[in-house]
Amino acid sequence: MSDAERLFESLARAIIDADETAAVQLSETILAKGFDSAKAIERGISVGMEKVGDFFEKSEYFIPDLLDCAAVAERATAILRKGLAKEPVSRGKIVMGTIFGDTHDIGKNIVALFMEAAGYKVLDLGKDVSARRFIDAAVQWKADVLAISTLMTTTRGNIQNVIEQLRLDGKRESFLILIGGRAVTREFAQTIGADGYAENAAETIRLLDKF
Numbered sequence: 437m438s439d440a441e442r443l444f445e446s447l448a449r450a451i452i453d454a455d456e457t458a459a460v461q462l463s464e465t466i467l468a469k470g471f472d473s474a475k476a477i478e479r480g481i482s483v484g485m486e487k488v489g490d491f492f493e494k495s496e497y498f499i500p501d502l503l504d505c506a507a508v509a510e511r512a513t514a515i516l517r518k519g520l521a522k523e524p525v526s527r528g529k530i531v532m533g534t535i536f537g538d539t540h541d542i543g544k545n546i547v548a549l550f551m552e553a554a555g556y557k558v559l560d561l562g563k564d565v566s567a568r569r570f571i572d573a574a575v576q577w578k579a580d581v582l583a584i585s586t587l588m589t590t591t592r593g594n595i596q597n598v599i600e601q602l603r604l605d606g607k608r609e610s611f612l613i614l615i616g617g618r619a620v621t622r623e624f625a626q627t628i629g630a631d632g633y634a635e636n637a638a639e640t641i642r643l644l645d646k647f
């Protein structure tokens with residue numbers, strides 16, 4: 437295992453343990469050594485939070501644990517984002533947010549960072565975003581893409597509301613709609629008439645580049 441991989445794995449461990457001191461130190465070392473920040477975010481933070489999710493599902497972790505781990509993940513992301521190279525030219529405008537009723541935003545924030553690093557302009561509306569806010573922002577900002585996240589099966593239907601409202605407004609063809617998050621799949625994207633689905637941040641960029 438390379439030095440970089442060892443650090444990414446330790447970072448995942450620090451997220452799982454909600455060890456803020458270790459996560460900050462590891463993230464700073466990754467930056468200082470010039471290791472790939474995008475890989476550190478995927479293999480350290482995303483993988484770490486995935487494991488946290490597994491523990492939650494097995495009832496080994498509870499909501500307060502999730503909150504602690506999420507806070508550490510956010511802290512480490514804030515450090516590592518400094519290492520993401522920025523493409524100077526804008527390759528398109530993306531309005532991003534977590535759908536109405538859902539407040540999960542760690543994955544959405546990571547995807548937004550990857551988009552910015554790849555040269556896209558991102559307007560992040562945050563979490564719990566209504567169909568109307570998504571559409572008004574996309575129209576006013578003249579966006580090319582609407583990117584919508586959701587982690588809950590109970591809220592994924594709200595993404596369909598955005599698409600239906602766009603149709604009612606006669607604007608469905610004005611934007612590409614990209615969806616993601618644990619509660620949705622490629623099949624779900626097809627069913628509701630979205631243009632694309634990506635499983636993680638790296639795949640999101642590959643998909644956007646193809647549009």
Ligand code: B12
Nearest residue numbers: 485489538539540541542543584585588589616617636637
């Ligand atoms: C951390 C967490 C929380 C934290 C969130 C902190 C935060 N700021 O986000 C807290 C503790 C606040 C929380 C709250 C709740 N949670 Co929660 N949470 C999780 C957990 C454990 C991890 C989520 C996470 O951060 N993953 C890590 C990130 C990096 O991965 P990701 O989000 O999937 O994102 C990646 C991809 O999906 C993709 N992606 C994400 N968004 C997008 C968007 C686009 C456009 C694209 C292309 C790609 C993409 O790229 C990302 C990066 O690679 C999940 C379990 C799990 N395994 O997912 C449960 C989970 C999502 N939560 C769940 C629930 C039920 C809740 C609560 C209702 C709990 C409660 N009883 O109060 C509340 C929700 C309140 C609300 N209304 O929103 C359930 C949802 C079940 C369902 N109905 O489907 C889950 C699945 C746990 C479970 N098995 O029960 N939660």
